[in-house]
Amino acid sequence: MSYPQTRAPRRARATALPIATLLAAALSLAGCASTGGLTPQLAPADADGLASARSLGVPAFSAADFPRGAGWTAFGDPQLDALVAEALRESPTLAAADARTRNARAQAGLADAARRPTLDASARLSGVRLPATLAPEPIGGDFNASGILTLQFAWAPDLWGGRRAAFEAAAGEARAAEVDAQAARLALSANVTRTYIALAEAFDAQDVAEREQARATALRDLGLQRVQAGLDNQLQVRNAETTIGIARQQAQAARQQIDALRNALAALLGQGPDRGLDIARPRVLNAPAPAIPAVLPSELLGRRADVVAARWRVEAAARGVDAAQAAFKPSVNLAALAGLAAGSLADLFGSDAALAFGGPAISLPIFDGGRLRAGLAQRDAEYDLAVAAYDQTLVDALREVADALQATRAFDARIDTVTDAADAARQAFGLAETRYRAGLGTQLDVLAAQRPLFELEQQLASLRAQRLGASVDLDRALGGGLALPAPPPSTHDLAGATTP
Numbered sequence: 226m227s228y229p230q231t232r233a234p235r236r237a238r239a240t241a242l243p244i245a246t247l248l249a250a251a252l253s254l255a256g257c258a259s260t261g262g263l264t265p266q267l268a269p270a271d272a273d274g275l276a277s278a279r280s281l282g283v284p285a286f287s288a289a290d291f292p293r294g295a296g297w298t299a300f301g302d303p304q305l306d307a308l309v310a311e312a313l314r315e316s317p318t319l320a321a322a323d324a325r326t327r328n329a330r331a332q333a334g335l336a337d338a339a340r341r342p343t344l345d346a347s348a349r350l351s352g353v354r355l356p357a358t359l360a361p362e363p364i365g366g367d368f369n370a371s372g373i374l375t376l377q378f379a380w381a382p383d384l385w386g387g388r389r390a391a392f393e394a395a396a397g398e399a400r401a402a403e404v405d406a407q408a409a410r411l412a413l414s415a416n417v418t419r420t421y422i423a424l425a426e427a428f429d430a431q432d433v434a435e436r437e438q439a440r441a442t443a444l445r446d447l448g449l450q451r452v453q454a455g456l457d458n459q460l461q462v463r464n465a466e467t468t469i470g471i472a473r474q475q476a477q478a479a480r481q482q483i484d485a486l487r488n489a490l491a492a493l494l495g496q497g498p499d500r501g502l503d504i505a506r507p508r509v510l511n512a513p514a515p516a517i518p519a520v521l522p523s524e525l526l527g528r529r530a531d532v533v534a535a536r537w538r539v540e541a542a543a544r545g546v547d548a549a550q551a552a553f554k555p556s557v558n559l560a561a562l563a564g565l566a567a568g569s570l571a572d573l574f575g576s577d578a579a580l581a582f583g584g585p586a587i588s589l590p591i592f593d594g595g596r597l598r599a600g601l602a603q604r605d606a607e608y609d610l611a612v613a614a615y616d617q618t619l620v621d622a623l624r625e626v627a628d629a630l631q632a633t634r635a636f637d638a639r640i641d642t643v644t645d646a647a648d649a650a651r652q653a654f655g656l657a658e659t660r661y662r663a664g665l666g667t668q669l670d671v672l673a674a675q676r677p678l679f680e681l682e683q684q685l686a687s688l689r690a691q692r693l694g695a696s697v698d699l700d701r702a703l704g705g706g707l708a709l710p711a712p713p714p715s716t717h718d719l720a721g722a723t724t725p
Contacts, residue, residue, distance in 0.1 A: 263601050265546065265608045269539055269615055296700040297418045299513040300693065304505060305421050308490065309414045315495040322409040329395075329402035336395035340388040342380035349373045372573045375564030375580065382559070387551025390544040397541030401534040408530030411705040417493050418697050424486040425507035426690035431479035433683040438472035440679065441465050444672045461669070512633075512692045528704030529622045535615040542608040549604040552597055555589040622702065629699035636692035643688060647681040654678050 297309050313319065352370040383389055445465035452459060487501030494500060561583030567573040590597055657674035660666030 263598060263605055265605045265612070269536070269612050296705060297414060297697075299696075300418070300510040302421075302508050302510055304507065305418065305510075308421065308494065308504070309417050312413055312417050312494045313410055316413055316493065317495050318413060319406070319409055322406040326399070326402045326406045329399040333392065333395040333399040336388075336392040340383055340392060342378065345377045345379075347373075347375050347377070369568065371566070371568045373564060373566045373580075374573070375562055375566075378559075378561040378583075380559045382557055384557060385551040385554045387548045387554075390547035390551060394541045394544035394548060397537050397544060401537035401541065404530050404534040404537065408534065411530060411701060413493065415697050415701045415705070417490065419694055420486055420489050420493065421507055422510065422690055422693045422697070424483065424490070424504070425510055425693075426686060427479050427482040427486060428506050429686035429690075430683065431476055431483065433679055433686065434472050434476035434479055437676075437679045438469055438476060440672055440675050441468035441472055444669070445469060447668050447672070510693055512689070512696045529618075529702075530704065531618050532615070532622050535611070535618040539608070539611045539615050542604070542611040546601070546604045546608050549597075549601040552600070553590060555587055558586045558588070560584070560586065625698070625702040629695055629702045632695040633692065633699060636688055636695055640685065640688050640692060643681055643684050647678065647685060650674070650678040650681050 295306075295309075298306055350370065350372050352368055354368040381388075442465075445462055448459075448461035448465055452462060484501075487504050488498045489501075490504055491498050491501035562581065563583075564580045565573055565578040566580045567575065567578040572578055654671070654674040657666055657671045661668060661671050
């Protein structure tokens with residue numbers, strides 16, 4: 226009885242020895258699948274390294290703060306506020322952005338589930354009847370049923386963090402999608418506001434054209450009276466009729482623009498064109514003064530939706546590199562199966578029906594035809610692409626801030642110049658009226674003095690609309706008051722993460 230007891234451990238040791246030898250050999254060959262020489266080539270740019278202070282004139286606005294949410298309310302039009310709120314509530318564009326966010330979250334959930342253990346239960350009942358001509362009794366000629374009940378457990382421990390890195394990469398993409406959804410809201414509110422501003426400008430252009438048409442009509446009627454009285458020829462009448470035609474065409478174009486802009490607003494609201502017919506003429510809009518915080522450009526990282534989303538994609542790509550590097554290392558899979566199996570249902574729950582299987586399995590890449598290295602090279606390239614996209618987005622963001630700020634300043638200067646000219650034309654028109662009432666001038670002089678005033682008023686309407694649009698651009702360039710969760714400036718040192 227003692228002989229078998231001493232022999233079993235020897236057999237176990239004899240069996241373990243070749244297993245250990247094979248494992249050591251596999252480890253020695255693991256260097257064949259190496260990450261050597263593969264690493265990303267780029268690193269995200271430092272926002273503060275992009276000089277912009279002289280272009281922005283930041284010291285003059287050092288006390289300013291970033292814009293707050295609902296920046297369109299600064300224009301002081303309740304109808305605009307209601308239209309933006311309706312667009313944010315009803316637009317199909319935002320529904321699509323939200324659906325993309327949910328899809329990205331689901332992808333992150335799938336990546337997270339891949340890290341977790343699984344436990345499956347199954348039950349199977351099967352039967353077979355073999356003919357007696359094929360198998361002798363008792364097997365042949367009878368129907369034989371069998372049943373199997375099992376629980377199956379499987380888990381691959383994340384020894385090197387590869388699955389966690391894949392999950393964090395998917396989570397980073399989900400965060401970027403969430404930021405993109407916020408960016409879509411900001412873009413929609415800006416588009417509604419800009420279209421509303423254009424609608425106000427179209428109404429102003431219609432007013433100016435109608436006043437010019439009335440002035441030219443009065444000039445034509447006066448010319449006809451002078452012709453009938455033999456005091457003048459037809460030249461003044463024909464010139465006035467030409468001006469009437471031009472003014473009438475301008476008024477018609479303005480009315481067509483009003484209709485088109487109402488249709489555009491209805492579409493932005495996610496409604497049919499009839500919704501645009503209910504939009505009243507905008508009230509006088511006031512452009513807010515430009516304000517630039519002194520903390521640009523570094524604070525722009527947490528304000529601009531596109532910059533924040535691009536940064537999240539850099540982080541996601543970095544974790545993708547980590548996951549690809551982890552694939553070069555050994556992996557362990559744990560599996561276990563327990564259940565009941567019997568050739569007849571009556572014996573299924575007997576003590577002899579127990580079934581069990583399980584144990585660890587170790588796998589290690591040795592020769593894979595370059596698949597792992599190609600996969601890591603692809604991840605490195607994707608990281609470099611994400612970094613380049615982030616750097617370009619940051620450069621574009623600062624350019625848009627500078628463009629919008631410089632435009633607001635330029636429009637303010639031009640508005641002041643045209644306002645001075647309009648004041649002078651208004652005084653000239655008043656002087657012509659005074660001379661006409663005193664009998665020192667003619668009505669032709671009055672009408673002639675009125676024309677440059679109308680032209681300057683049209684320029685002012687256009688410049689004020691452009692100034693309002695520049696305010697919208699500046700608000701959007703500064704982030705539009707969004708508070709976005711941005712990743713830390715640097716959370717990965719990819720240069721030192723490669724496997725020798």
